[in-house]
Amino acid sequence: MGARRLVGVVVTVVLGAVVVGATTAVLAIASPSPAMLRASVHGYVSTPEGRLVRASLTLDTYPDSLAGEHGSGGGAHPDWVSYGPSTSLWVPAHALVTVTIRQYDTGGTILNPFFASARGTVGGVEWVNGRRVGGVDPNNIGHTFTIHTFPTDQTSLFVNVPLPAVPASAPNLANGYPRPVIVTFQFVTGGPGRYVWQCEYPCGVGVAGFGGPMSTQGYMAGTLTVG
Numbered sequence: 001m002g003a004r005r006l007v008g009v010v011v012t013v014v015l016g017a018v019v020v021g022a023t024t025a026v027l028a029i030a031s032p033s034p035a036m037l038r039a040s041v042h043g044y045v046s047t048p049e050g051r052l053v054r055a056s057l058t059l060d061t062y063p064d065s066l067a068g069e070h071g072s073g074g075g076a077h078p079d080w081v082s083y084g085p086s087t088s089l090w091v092p093a094h095a096l097v098t099v100t101i102r103q104y105d106t107g108g109t110i111l112n113p114f115f116a117s118a119r120g121t122v123g124g125v126e127w128v129n130g131r132r133v134g135g136v137d138p139n140n141i142g143h144t145f146t147i148h149t150f151p152t153d154q155t156s157l158f159v160n161v162p163l164p165a166v167p168a169s170a171p172n173l174a175n176g177y178p179r180p181v182i183v184t185f186q187f188v189t190g191g192p193g194r195y196v197w198q199c200e201y202p203c204g205v206g207v208a209g210f211g212g213p214m215s216t217q218g219y220m221a222g223t224l225t226v227g
C-alpha cells in the first residue's frame with residue numbers, strides 16, 4: 001500500500017468516526033431539535049489556563065417569541081418570553097468563550113439574589129453596556145443565563161450571568177423592541193459534555209413564575225453542547 005493510499009484509508013476511517021459521532025450527538029439531542037447555534041471560532045488564545053480555542057456566541061432575550069427560533073409567527077406561544085436565535089447551543093471544548101447577550105426585556109426583583117451575581121465567568125465579572133461589574137441590582141433583573149451540569153463524570157460547569165432589565169424609558173428601535181442592554185462575559189470550557197441552561201428570574205407563568213416559558217426548551221431553557 002502506497003503512502004498516499006494509506007493516508008486515504010486513515011482519512012476515511014477518521015471521517016467515518018466523525019459521522020458516527022455526529023449522528024449520535026444529533027440523536028442525543030432528541031426532538032424537538034431546533035437549529036443548533038454554533039459558536040464562531042477565531043483561532044487560539046494564550047491564557048493562564050493554557051492555550052485555548054477562542055470562540056464567540058451572540059444571543060438575544062425577547063419579551064415575546066416573535067424573533068427567535070419559533071419564526072416571525074411566534075409558534076405555539078407567541079406571547080412567551082424567549083431566548084434567540086436558538087436555545088440549542090454549541091461551543092468548542094477547551095475554549096475561552098465570549099458571549100454577548102442583547103437583552104430587550106423589562107423585569108423586576110429576582111427571588112434568589114444568589115443569581116444576581118456573575119458566577120463562574122472569567123474574573124467573576126460581566127460587562128453591562130461596556131461597564132465591568134460583579135453583578136446586577138437584584139431588584140432590576142430582566143433574565144439570567146445560567147448553565148448547570150448533569151451529575152455525570154463530564155467537566156463540571158456552572159455559569160450564572162444576570163441580565164439587567166431594560167429601563168421603561170428606553171426608546172423603541174426599528175425592530176419594535178426597546179434599545180437593549182448589552183451584556184458580555186467570558187467562560188472557559190473543559191472537555192466535551194452536554195449541559196442545560198435556563199433563566200433563573202421568574203419571568204414565566206404559574207407557580208412563582210417558574211412555569212410556561214421558564215420550564216420549556218425553546219423559550220427560557222435550552223441545551224449547551226461542548227464539543
Ligand SMILES: [Cu+2]
Binds near residue numbers: 203
Ligand atoms: Cu427569563
